[in-house]
Amino acid sequence: KIKIVTIGGGSSYTPELIEGFIKRKDQLPIGEIWLVDIEEGREKLEIVGNLAKRMVKAAGLDWEVHLTLDRREALKDADFVSTQFRVGLLDARIKDERIPLSHGVIGQETNGAGGMFKAFRTVPVILEIVEDMKELCPDAWLVNFTNPSGMVTEAVMRYGKWNKVVGLCNVPIMCRKIAAGALKEKEEDLFFRFGGLNHFHWHRVWNREGVEKTGEVLESVYTKPDGLKNAMQGLKSSGVQNIPNIAFLPDQIRDLGIIPCMYHRYYYITDDMLKEELEAFAKGETRAELVKKTEAELFELYKDPDLNIKPVQLEKRGGAFYSDAACELIASIYNDKKTTMVVSTRNNGAISDLPDDVVVEVSSIITAGGPVPISWGGFDSSTRGLLQLMKDMELTTIKAAVTGDYGTALQAFTLNPLVPSGKIAGTILDELLVAHKKHLPQF
Ligand code: NAD
Ligand code: G6P
Ligand code: MN
Ligand code: MN
8 A cells, every 4th residue: 555645735736636646546556645734834734634535535435644744754654755835835925926026027936036035945845855755765756846846856866865756847738738729639649748947848749640740839829819729718828827828929939949838938028927927016916916815715615514526716726737747647656657747857868958967857758767758859059058057047046045155046046037137136135035034044
């Protein structure tokens, strides 16, 4: 029987995860699920944990669902440990988004200055978890969802020296659905290849006959204002609820020749994205502030003792389909399914423009021994330098997170294309350091 531990169990996403396990009940002989949280999350854990128990019971399963604030008790003899915690909860995210915006700079929770601060807060905690795992469940796999997912995964390998880790994200899943919608094909009938970094990857697509359809998807979805809406009937967002569907620049996208992800909007059309964010900022409606309201609504629903399924309202959150990634990954490792999935893993030559030992987000074959990345090859001059810069920005950010060195943090800000260089970088850095002081013992 398998023991699964989820750290950050009080997340409103937990029903998504439980639903994913229930769907795969025939592939995973689950014995115990342990949901772990901390004192600040006690009430959330209680509410969502009880819903998880009702979901399991309603599915007729005898899995034990444990709720605990004792991480070490939970980790003992675990087989899979998934992480979905947010250090400082949503109030910290509000600061990550609002402080840069107050200086007219992109405020996004995984990109730019805010995303780097999310890394600063998260890296020390994930490294503590890894130390506990070395002692309590040395054979377990760590399945990381905690953002910035790629950087957190890199920190686990590079500084935690723990290789049984996989980073996940739902964006590639959404990209596949969009391409399938645009081509009016079934997803299973298409062949995809993804390459890049978490929230910074590109992809290509082929049909069953091996004919490349990348250009067709680019043209129909990304060069027309209504392209995405037409591809995905009824879709209001860019594919993920948290990113507005603002049109890319058609000529630049055509020149790119490969399909960008939703998050590339922050880099390719920074001015439009900033304008949109500043409007939200002025109204007190940044994404973090909206999510805080959604979360409160969700927890009201979760309290209903008659509710025993994942409510549709969870679709208002950006993480839709994320359980498909987490649960499918676990099922693939456990059963050596050799499924192809997009994950954050060690490059090992898959992207020839980056060193072997850095974490990249690429299509990989998921075996019992973990992900085996599929070769992407090299990037064109339109993307290569930007990708290398972003990887170095990530490495510098992680180094700052580990050492707490101010100069290294300022260097990371300077490297990040979304943070303007100079005194303004220092000002934003200083304000964020003060605002998050409680969660940054290393600085
Ligand atoms: P949230 O604010 O609800 O936080 C989740 C839980 O983590 C809270 O209950 C909190 O108390 C707990 N927590 C905080 N510090 C902890 C610690 N040290 N140990 C254990 N638990 C701790 O967050 P959310 O909005 O539900 O998101 C959860 C996380 O998952 C975030 O990091 C988010 O970025 C990430 N996420 C990632 C993806 C992806 O594509 N990779 C998708 C969705 C969410
Ligand atoms: C997407 C991203 C996640 C991110 C989420 C935010 O799904 O892949 O990494 O955490 O959006 O959604 P939210 O509802 O919290 O804004
Ligand atoms: Mn993601
Ligand atoms: Mn910069």
